[in-house]
Amino acid sequence: MNQLIHTSMMAMRIQKLDHYTLRTEHVEETRRFLEEVAGLRVGPRPAFQFPGYWLYAGDTPLVHLATLEKDNPELHRYLGDRATGTGPGAIDHIAFRCADLPAFESRLNRLGVTYTPRTVPQLREHQVFVKDPNGITLEFIFAMDEAASWRTDASGVALPAASRDTDRGDGIDSMRTALETAPARPLLPTERLAELGLTVPPPPGAVAAYVPWTRIGNLVTTSFQLPWKEGKLAYVGSVGSDLTVEEAYQAARLCALNGLAQLQQAAGDLNKVRIVRIEGHVGCREGFSDIPAVLNGGSELINAVFGDKGRHARTALGHVVMPLNVPVMLGFWAEILE
Known part of the structure; x- marks a missing residue:
């Protein structure tokens, strides 16, 4: 038995x-x-x-x-x-495995959500803990090769500001404090792209009688960018009917990458770009209202790449018919910082 x-x-x-x-x-x-x-x-x-x-x-x-x-x-x-x-x-906590830590931190900061970060080198993980409205702890797990905003002690716990000012008398903490409180150069957009594992693609060409971008003085505007990938549309169809919100979110990320390609070509150097405005249009079924969640795919990527220089105004519109039957398209307004 x-x-x-x-x-x-x-x-x-x-x-x-x-x-x-x-x-x-x-x-x-x-x-x-x-x-x-x-x-x-x-x-x-x-x-x-x-x-x-x-x-x-x-x-x-x-x-x-x-x-x-x-x-x-x-x-x-x-x-x-x-x-x-x-x-x-x-239940102690519930865990989700995730990707794109910089975008997640940006979202938490934008929403004013308090969180506790931790890094576990043995697991090769960054972990972010938040409390939901019921007091339940939710854990969001990211690969350790993603860029985190915090520094940790030997156990992986994120260091609070107060702990950086203490000294054990052996000079180690003073050295750590000096290093950690010294003004740090913000990461450049190209460096953030590398940390995110993203590559700017070749800029897509125009498909009709227009140009992909124009520049007047320090202002650059792009034509609407579609979810092109390697010369083909990676996503087509209507959100809410043919595609899920998550699929459309990924399509918006592709549009944003193509927008970066146009801005890089216009500026000559992506590190000189500051994003001013994104115009977002979503192709969706009648009655679909979750348009901001789709466009966040582009906005969160831009915020992760440019940091403070990526904070932008945004237009969000939905349509039952879109050019080439795409689910989303994004247009960019940017300033070139000389």
Whole structure:
């Protein structure tokens, strides 16, 4: 019998986290937090007879939100009575594996979200911890070769400013403090691109009777950039019908890279560029309203590459018909810093 149990257990393998379900009194607040901070999006959900959302990462419904209504028999029948399910244990935190740490830090700073960073060299990971509206800790994991804004102590914990001013008497802390508090040269856009593992492609040519960019004085404007990749459109179709928000987000990143190619050609040096404005247009089904989430693909890449010189104004419009059936196109206004 023991052998049978052992054999059966050995046959089963957990492959990955499928989803987690969170029951909360703050459904709407939690939904907004996960959309804005984690970049998840609301997607299809079965016709349950109780309020809630499924939030997707790509095509995977990763987080299931449900209410804590006390007088909803369908909720209790499906998920059980929350009060009777408590015990001596508790979830410590929930972790997501992610990419593009500079863009994520930029998002947290823009939203004013407090976070605790850490680096674990043994795992080759950067880790960022935040609290959701329910007090649950969420961990966002990034590869250690991504650029992090923090420095760490020997254990990998990010150093608070106060700890940099202490000295153990052996001169080590004084040297560390001097190095860490010395004015650091901000990374150049080309250096940030290298740290992000991105390469500026050749600038796409015009496909009709126009030029890819024009310059008047120190102002450069580009024509709308499409999601070209190696001479072909990498994405076509309508967002919300043919493409997911995540796919359109990636298309916007391609548009932004092509925009960098045009600006680099116009300025002669991408490090002389300051982004002023992005005009974003999304091809989508009628009634689709998640246009900002799509355009964030371009905006967050620009912010990650240019830092403070990438902060820009933006136009966000949706259309049911787009040139060449593309899901997104971006136009850029930039200043050339001489």
